[in-house]
Amino acid sequence: GVRFVPGKVKGFFKVSSGELLDHCVDLKELAGTEQLPWRIAQAENFQERMDIFQEYLYREDACLKLEKSVLVDYMLKRIHESSGEIQLGELALEMQYSIQYIRRCFTEYVGMSPKRFCRQLRFQHALKQLNANKNSHISDISQDTGYYDQAHMLKDFQAYMGVSPSRYARIINLKKYGNQILYV
Secondary structure, three states, X not given: OOOOOOOOHHHHOOOOHHHHOOOOOOHHHHHOOOHHHHHHHXXXXXXXXXXXXXXXXXXXXXXXXXHHHHHHHHHHHXXXXXXXXXXXXXXXXXXXXXXXXXXXXXXXXXXXXXXXHHHHHHHHHHHHHXXXXXXXXXXXXXXXXXXXXXXXXXXXXXXXXXOOHHHHHHHHHOHHHOOXXXXX
């Protein structure tokens, strides 16, 4: 399969990232032709398959004007720099666009709202801290990772992991857990 960096699908295909999020899509449907999947199937090795796919992606008519992509790239950069703690109003002020416009652009290119993306990024940051510092207090981690309070972190933990942070900490401290890393 192919994974696109958030915000890049829209430039190559005439669909938004949201239409592809959490879906397995037939390349024939996405490309709008049976020729591409057939050519890839005929390739002798992985590198040849990648070359064919890249040739398709960078054909002249596929490189749509990406006037919004620069905007979305900047938003993604700022969100990552802040570990998901930046407010949409702050971004709108920096970029001199309305909150509604940047929310619409972001959702169109990334496939989820900026708020949801920030929430997931903040949670990943908290999870990374918990994995690195198994003996840390949950309240310290929630404060360090930008949660409003511990209850908000608990809510995210339950939503994404299905367990509380303390239960998760006990799981990762088990001997059978070893040195494995959990990717969420």
